[in-house]
Structures are given as C-alpha cells and as structure tokens.
Amino acid sequence: MALPVFRETLRRSVASTIYWGLAFAALALLTVVMLPGAEMLQTFADFMASMPLVVIRAMGVGEDLEFLATAEGFIAVGFFSKMLIFFVAYPLVMGTSISAGEEENGSLEVLLSLPLPRWRVIVEKYAAYLVTMTAILLILYGGILLGVFLAGVALDLAVIRAAVFNLFPSMCFIMGVTTLVGAYVSQARYVLGIVATYIIVSFLLDVVGDMGIGTVAENLSYISFFRYGDSVAVMQHGLEWSSVVAFLVAGVALMLLSTRVFDLRDIRAD
Amino acid sequence: MGESPAIQTENLTKIYAGSGRLTHFAAFRKIPGGLIAPPRPPVHALEGLDLRVERGEIFGFLGPNGAGKTTMIRLLLDLIRPTRGKAAVLGLDAQRDAVALHRRVGFLPSELSLWRNQRADRILRYVASVRGDVPTLLAEANRLAERLALDTTRKVRTYSSGNRRKLGLVIAMMHKPELLILDEPSSGLDPLMQQTFYQLLREARAEGRTVFLSSHILSEVQTICDRVGILRDGILRAVESVEALTHVEFRRIRIRAREEIPAGCLENVAGVSEVRLQGRTAELQLHGDFDPLLRALSNFYIEDVRQHDPSLEEIFLAYYGDGSAVEQ
Numbered sequence A: 001m002a003l004p005v006f007r008e009t010l011r012r013s014v015a016s017t018i019y020w021g022l023a024f025a026a027l028a029l030l031t032v033v034m035l036p037g038a039e040m041l042q043t044f045a046d047f048m049a050s051m052p053l054v055v056i057r058a059m060g061v062g063e064d065l066e067f068l069a070t071a072e073g074f075i076a077v078g079f080f081s082k083m084l085i086f087f088v089a090y091p092l093v094m095g096t097s098i099s100a101g102e103e104e105n106g107s108l109e110v111l112l113s114l115p116l117p118r119w120r121v122i123v124e125k126y127a128a129y130l131v132t133m134t135a136i137l138l139i140l141y142g143g144i145l146l147g148v149f150l151a152g153v154a155l156d157l158a159v160i161r162a163a164v165f166n167l168f169p170s171m172c173f174i175m176g177v178t179t180l181v182g183a184y185v186s187q188a189r190y191v192l193g194i195v196a197t198y199i200i201v202s203f204l205l206d207v208v209g210d211m212g213i214g215t216v217a218e219n220l221s222y223i224s225f226f227r228y229g230d231s232v233a234v235m236q237h238g239l240e241w242s243s244v245v246a247f248l249v250a251g252v253a254l255m256l257l258s259t260r261v262f263d264l265r266d267i268r269a270d
Numbered sequence B: 001m002g003e004s005p006a007i008q009t010e011n012l013t014k015i016y017a018g019s020g021r022l023t024h025f026a027a028f029r030k031i032p033g034g035l036i037a038p039p040r041p042p043v044h045a046l047e048g049l050d051l052r053v054e055r056g057e058i059f060g061f062l063g064p065n066g067a068g069k070t071t072m073i074r075l076l077l078d079l080i081r082p083t084r085g086k087a088a089v090l091g092l093d094a095q096r097d098a099v100a101l102h103r104r105v106g107f108l109p110s111e112l113s114l115w116r117n118q119r120a121d122r123i124l125r126y127v128a129s130v131r132g133d134v135p136t137l138l139a140e141a142n143r144l145a146e147r148l149a150l151d152t153t154r155k156v157r158t159y160s161s162g163n164r165r166k167l168g169l170v171i172a173m174m175h176k177p178e179l180l181i182l183d184e185p186s187s188g189l190d191p192l193m194q195q196t197f198y199q200l201l202r203e204a205r206a207e208g209r210t211v212f213l214s215s216h217i218l219s220e221v222q223t224i225c226d227r228v229g230i231l232r233d234g235i236l237r238a239v240e241s242v243e244a245l246t247h248v249e250f251r252r253i254r255i256r257a258r259e260e261i262p263a264g265c266l267e268n269v270a271g272v273s274e275v276r277l278q279g280r281t282a283e284l285q286l287h288g289d290f291d292p293l294l295r296a297l298s299n300f301y302i303e304d305v306r307q308h309d310p311s312l313e314e315i316f317l318a319y320y321g322d323g324s325a326v327e328q
C-alpha cells in the first residue's frame, strides 16, 4: 500500500517534530543539569517531610520520601510527573489537525474529492503522528543523555527510559480523544477548547485525588488520565503494563470510533 | 455503462439542519457571549431536484447567490449527504460508490483553499500520489500549468487568488477526468486566462468528456455551455439549450441623438419596450433583432448607442415573469 496521506503528513511534520522535540529535550536537559547534589537532595527531602501530608501527596510523590532524595526521584517529580500536562499539548495540537484543522481551512474538500475514503485520512494521519511522537520522545531522551553527559551525574538510565516510554501511551490516548472530538465538532478552536478543558480538569482532579483528602475527590480522580500515566510510580516500581496497554488500546479505539463519526456527517456544513 | 448519463439526480433534496452540532448539547447553548451561535432555523437549500446531464456536454448551472448550486455540487461529491433523493454520477451512486467515482471525476471548489505553506508542485505531487500513477499525472499537470502560465515552484501562500484558482484547475484536470465538476471556475481569472480556460473545456468536450459548471454570469454560460439549468431558491426552474435562452434574451439599449427624440417615435417599433425618453437620450429594452429599431431612428443623427447585457434577474423576469409553467 502506498499510504499517501501517511507519507505526506510525515513529510510536512519534519520541522515541527524537531521543534517540539528540541523544546522538550531542552526542558529535560535543564532539569538534569540543574540537579541538586546528594546533600541538597536530602535536605530537600527532609524539608518535604516536614510539610503537611496533603502537600506531599499533592506533588504525586506518594509516601516514599526517600525516593525523593534520589536523583531519579527528583527528576520524576520535577520533570515527568506533572509535566505530562505539557507533553499532551503535542497530541492535542496534532489531533486537532487530523480532521478539524483541515476542515476549517478548507483543504479537506479537495482531499476528500480524491479517490480516498474518509476513514483513511484519519487512520493514516493518526499513524503518522504516532511516528512523530516517537521521534519527539527519542529527541527528549537525547536531551536527558546530553544533560547526564554535561553534568556528569549518575542516573539509572533504565529508569529514565521507562519514564520516557511511559509518556507515549498517555499521548496516544489524548490524540485519540482529540481526534474523536475533532471528527465530531469540525471547528479547531472548539476542539482545542474541549480537549484542553479535559486535560486541565484531569490535572486538577489528579492533584486533588493525590491529596487523598476526601473520598469524592479521590473517586473523581479516576476519570483523570493522569492517574493512569503516573511516571513517578513507574520510576519507583517499573512500568505498569496494564495502564500502558489500556491507554494504547483506548487511543486506537477512539481513533477508530472517530472514523465512524466522521464518515456519517456533512463536511463543512454548520 | 456507456449509456448512463453523466449526472442524474432524483428528487435530490438538502435541508441544512439549523444549528451547529455543538448546540445539540444543551450545555453549549447556554454559553453566553455568542461564543456558540444561538439555534438557527433549518435551510431548504435544494428541493426535489431532478436533473439529467448527458455525456459529452458542457452543462452550466446558473443561479443567483444562495440558489443552491454549491449544495448540489457538494452532494454530487459526497461531501454532504442528501436529506432525500439520490444522485447517480457516471452511472455510480454518488454516496455508496464515492471512492470509485472520485477516480473519474475532477472537482474545483468555489472557495478553494489549499495548504498555504506548501509549494504548488508539492501539492500536485501529493494529489498525484493519492490518484496513483504519479509520473503520468505530473506530466499532464505540468502541461496544464504551462498553458495556464502558472509557476508551480512557489508556495500557495504567495499566490494571487487567480493563481490559486489555476492550481485548483490543474488539480481538477490532471487525471483527464470523464466528468469535470467546477464551482464558479472562472471567477478570479483575467480575460486572457478565461479564454485559455474555455479552450481547455472545449478540448475536454472534444474528447467526449463532460463538464458541469456553476456560474452566476450569464455571458460566461452563453460563451461556453451547450445547455443550462436555471436554479433559484433551491428549485430547478428550467433546463434549456443556450440557444433557447439567448432567443428570449433581450438587451438594454441606451441611445443618444444630436437633437431631441420626440415622444412617440419609438412606440410600436417591433421588439422595443419600456422606453424612457429624456431629452436627447432614450433608454429602452429590445427583444430580437436590431433592424426595426435602427429603421425607426433612421431620421436622427445618432451620436452613441450602448448596450448592456441584462442581469440574470432581468432575464428571469422576462422569462418567467408571467409565472408560466416551468419546463423540464
């Protein structure tokens, strides 16, 4: 199969993939380079221990404050955990461009007048963005390696790799959500608004849920995708494969559902 | 298959649901500040259209703004779905067989917008790769671009609107489709390019291909089309050969003489009506030939005669003003 949309999407994404990758890599590099020394880390962990339990939990560290005293722990909390809110910006933006963006600027009309079923536009573009997402995470990992090299810190790279890999399923899931909303709504700004709201609410629910103050908040936090993509836990205990698979399956299922939604409706008609 | 008409619609009807999809959810209707528009009533854009376009003809779809021309074209391409009725194109169902159909159809949308940050030749390559045989398609695309004097090495964003339409034409024609569906194709082309474009359409017809184009410019339709369908308020008012339409056509004439034109001298002149005299100038409507008018004015020294084509509106009034039955 020739997969023209897949290839064209990749071709057009080269530059943006590099920019996003470099931005994430720079953040990671900064985090590693500015890593405090062992004593500082211990001081920081002790200081955290003196804080109320609610605050500690809100940072997503769990009860294990000794983990926070390690370099990996600091990176887990400072970079991977709540930074997920920035990482999912990428699938949010790309997912919007899968159908809604093209529909809004009008190029979709030309594309769909070609011998191309609608579902292929969605599937091929989604697949292309999975590839660029992988590339971005590789660049990000490169940033960490560079930081390790520059700062000369000793990090358990296997743990870091697991944390980087763990970002992928959440991003895949958010792209599925965005694709579905885009297939239904068709105006890019509404798509961005709706999914960004979901991401922010997820973030807040996760913070509140982590605090563990009330059962309602804790129960609500189950609808937050942050809960299932927690990199801190991954760095402490290794990958949670059930979450990984669930996110990947959900992302692809949402994408397939969007092809149905997209197929049933009028293009550019509201 | 050879016998099937290029386009055949049966009771084709499109009613746009009034409100946007988001307003299906009550919560979104309550968002203040007009962020999401309040519910709109449904629009009957096309009503019971029965139309048959033969193979090998250039068919003009004529109608004023908002008549439903674009709606009809988007239905033919399965971009939107009919509320009732169905359309067959080249013997295939417009909806069910859309992909097979699109292989054989070329389309130029009315508000053409392409990927602005891409170079035109990259876009052509992309379209060719979707259509299949890239080298052959690109060769034809380059030939067309040359004839339309289009530089394809530039980004779409730097194109004038005319150049953008030219690129759209190349995309629509590069695979030599059996049927060309063009929504207001010549808007934005300068007169010289319009001639080239008409020439391309005539060549397509000479090769037995069919052209279906929409327009609200009567003269354009007269120049290029074999038959026209007249659409108004979503209803097909008439399908006529261009000769028939030209036959009922009338002109508006403005005459300036050296001396005053006396009242009454243009009365009872064959084909002349609606005379308005104002000193040395006369404005009138002329049906049919010029000769009776010229003879009636033969005693005057005429300084100037001007004619302007009647607007579509005026043709409509003349053609259907008496409310006579609509022919099919």
Ligand SMILES: Nc1ncnc2c1ncn2[C@@H]1O[C@H](COP(=O)(O)OP(=O)(O)OP(=O)(O)O)[C@@H](O)[C@H]1O
Pocket (backbone or CB within 6 Å): A268, A269, A270, B016, B017, B043, B044, B045, B063, B064, B065, B066, B067, B068, B069, B070, B071, B072, B110, B216
């Ligand atoms: N997506 C839409 N939603 C609601 N109403 C629409 C939509 N598109 C078109 N309409 C309405 O349907 C009617 C027909 O529109 P259409 O675009 O088919 O007209 P047209 O003949 O192409 O006009 P023009 O010459 O201005 O291009 C108009 O009243 C228009 O307002």
Ligand SMILES: [Mg+2]
Pocket (backbone or CB within 6 Å): B069, B070, B071, B110, B183
């Ligand atoms: Mg139109």
